[in-house]
Amino acid sequence: NAGVMQNPRHLVRRRGQEARLRCSPMKGHSHVYWYRQLPEEGLKFMVYLQKENIIDESGMPKERFSAEFPKEGPSILRIQQVVRGDSAAYFCASSPPSGGSYNEQFFGPGTRLTVL
């Protein structure tokens, strides 16, 4: 059973370009979370999605950032007009549908975004 997959693992963009980060959850998982880790800082929650729905986007910057989790295909985190401050590691996590005694989140290896 493959784990959470993220691609690309490394992404380099120039200021003003768009960055698209992809996350394929574990098989059977319908909940996806995105976290950001700035250099030398802790992980910060960004957005929580279920298939075709954004459940909680309280951690998302108000501008330039968007996320989706379509019915088919991976979850996408999109950053428009990137700036140097967007340089960070972006982690995706997935969890199974509700109903279990707890909901452990399984993390992917992350995408390291560098903005030149």
Add this chain to the structure above:
Amino acid sequence: DAKTTQPPSMDCAEGRAANLPCNHSTISGNEYVYWYRQIHSQGPQYIIHGLKNNETNEMASLIITEDRKSSTLILPHATLRDTAVYYCIVRVDGNTPLVFGKGTRLSVIA
């Protein structure tokens, strides 16, 4: 903001038990204690969780005080590969985001 307090760093000799403390004095009755770790720059890894009883799995043991205001993660025989940042997190059951604090950087020394 994180509802937990952890020491910023700890050292442990290889082969010895590593005991990582966590204070969560404002924990609510329906909140669980979760532990994750992050090895170098990898994605965080789930270790263990508990509500009020002590828990043990193949990775670690979790000891929660009777008043639930603090807990200790125990790695019984630490190895060099256990060197990581360990995060103690309190959260309600169900699908909710994880709120990471600064964690404890554990260094296992040969």
